[in-house]
Amino acid sequence: MTDTNHEVVCQLEDVAAYVDGELTGAALEDFEAHLRSCGACVDELRTQRQLLCTLDVAFNDSRSFELPREFSRVVTARAESDLSGVRRKRERGRALKLCAALALTSFALMGAAAQGVVIDPLRSVFRVTNILLDFAGRAALDLAETVTVFVRVFTRAVFFAPHGIGLLFLIALLFSTLLLPFLIARYHRAQTVE
Ligand SMILES: [Zn+2]
Numbered sequence: 001m002t003d004t005n006h007e008v009v010c011q012l013e014d015v016a017a018y019v020d021g022e023l024t025g026a027a028l029e030d031f032e033a034h035l036r037s038c039g040a041c042v043d044e045l046r047t048q049r050q051l052l053c054t055l056d057v058a059f060n061d062s063r064s065f066e067l068p069r070e071f072s073r074v075v076t077a078r079a080e081s082d083l084s085g086v087r088r089k090r091e092r093g094r095a096l097k098l099c100a101a102l103a104l105t106s107f108a109l110m111g112a113a114a115q116g117v118v119i120d121p122l123r124s125v126f127r128v129t130n131i132l133l134d135f136a137g138r139a140a141l142d143l144a145e146t147v148t149v150f151v152r153v154f155t156r157a158v159f160f161a162p163h164g165i166g167l168l169f170l171i172a173l174l175f176s177t178l179l180l181p182f183l184i185a186r187y188h189r190a191q192t193v194e
Contacts, residue, residue: 015044058101
């Protein structure tokens, strides 16, 4: 079945009007005749009816709000068809309602969780991360200075001194390396006292 065989070209607006019961007389007969020979319009009709059903459930029966089984399929179909072209006001209105329903649900869920569960821990995580980063930055700076001094002393000791003195330097170096943590700790303690 191709569109060229059709006397009436697909009028997707008629599908929405038909679902809303707005087609009458000759227009209604024409559309129903078209439906018998057009699978695309039948599919569109089914999709629109399912969407309408979903919206009815969301807005008229909110006490027992439950997503219909076909919900995600319908939403996906909507999203795909909406991408394929300009849609009618009527459908856009429905899409808006659907978005509003989803947004309300999300906000209801978020609202309950936000203050106590999400925002406060996020803030404290941010604060702790800040402190840790600051500390890591200063530690890295200290380490860089230490390594620089270490390398300078080490190379001088090994390459420019006679063997005996070189060995002495090495021992002194190892000793001061062991002392370094104490020195750094004392340096930090002195800083915090200031
Ligand atoms: Zn059609």
